[in-house]
Amino acid sequence: MANTSSRTLRLLSLLQTHRRWAGAELADRLGVSERTLRRDVDRLRELGYPVDTSRGTDGGYQLAPGAVLPPLVLDEEEAVALAVGMGEAARSAITGMETSAIRALTKVVQVMPPRLRRRVDVLSEAMVSATSAQPVVAVDVLTVVAQACRDEERLCFSYAARGREPSSREVEPYRLVTVGRRWYLVAYDLTRLDWRSFRLDRLTEARPAGARFRPRDLPARDAAAFVRAAAGVPEPYAVEALVHAPAARVRTAVGQWGTVEEAGEHSCVLTMTSTSLDWPIQALGTVGAEFEVLGPPEFAAYVREWGERFVRAASPGPASR
Known part of the structure; x- marks a missing residue:
């Protein structure tokens, strides 16, 4: 059996990964009796973590919002700053960042008192309106929807x-997806009895319905493919090129829009994902170095077409002189 301190940390970690745990299941995960589990829960409460207990067949333990922020390694100002930052990261176009950002955001906001959540929303709206033309998604909406997807709980x-009056929906949430710098919820609509995708910036008053469900089979390869098909967005290209320049120089040129892996002292492989081939070719042009297209074939043909066009522009015929 783990010592009391490490077991308490393990208990806190488990409480943060589910909306509600059955007592017997939680005790089994920790390898302790339910009596010991109750003592460990009391110890968390003494430390300031708000753990709710419910009795009955559907009873269990749940980490709940508290009157004050629990003693994480953050004060309130730091927690607000972290939540705002994670919200911005979740809305960003940095590949792979949105998933880890929403996990971190959910953990922090889950235990925030309402007054701090309101501050996060106000600051997020101010930052997005000043820096981006994209629609604003409230932090509370992101976290409530993410938790419902995680816990397989109706929402x-x-x-x-678009162009319609608001309507009430009850769904079985499946996944959150970012496509074209917008957040979408993929879910089974219990009113329409069909799969739907919902833009989060058009979604309000999100709340868990309190009923669990068994996930259905999605009628698509994955959630992102479902959203693209529903919205008419083309599949993105995964462009790869071997660039004959140091990795640091290429990273500086392309910034967050690509990933760079070293392929020798003076070469690297640049990977970019885009629904348009224009941006990758412009990014490679800004590097100012020789490169070789590794894929896909459509991009190689596009580079060839661009090259021929520039050659013609540099060698005008007699009629244009």
């Missing part, structure tokens, strides 16, 4: 489809 919300 209720009001949704305003």
Whole structure:
């Protein structure tokens, strides 16, 4: 059996990964009796972590919002700053960042008192309106929807489809997806009895319905493919090129829009994902170095077409002199 301190940390970690744990399941995960589990829960409460207990067949333990922020290694100002930062990272176009950002955001906001959540929303809206033309998604919406997906719990919300009045929906949430710098919820709509994708910036009053469900089979390869098909967004290209320049120089040129892996002292492999081939070719042009296209074939043909066009522009015929 683990010592008391390490077991308490393990208990806290488990409580942060599910909306609600059955007592017997939680005790089994920790390898202790339910009596010991109750003592460990009391110890967390003494440390300031708000753990709710419910009795009955559906009873268990749940980490809940508290009157004050629990004693994490953060004060309130730091927690607000972290939540705002993670919200911005979740809305960003940095490949792979949105998933880890929403996990971190969910953990922090889950234990925030309401007054701090309101501050996070106000600051997020101010930052997005000043720096981006993209629609704002409230932090509370992101976290409530993410938790419902994680816990396989039905979700209720009001949704305003384009050009229509808001309507009440109850769904079985499946995944959160970012496509074209927008957040979408992929879910099974219990009113329409069909799969739907919902833009999060058009979704309000999100709340868990309190009923669990068994996930259905999605009628698509994955959630991102489902959203692209529903929105008419083309599949992105995964462009790869071997660039004959140091990795540091290429990273400086392309910034967050690509990933760079070293392929020798003076070469690297640049990978970019885009629904358009224009941006990758412009990014490679800004590097100012020789490169070789590794894929896909469509990009190689596009580079060839661009090259021929520039050669013609540099060698005008007699009629244009």
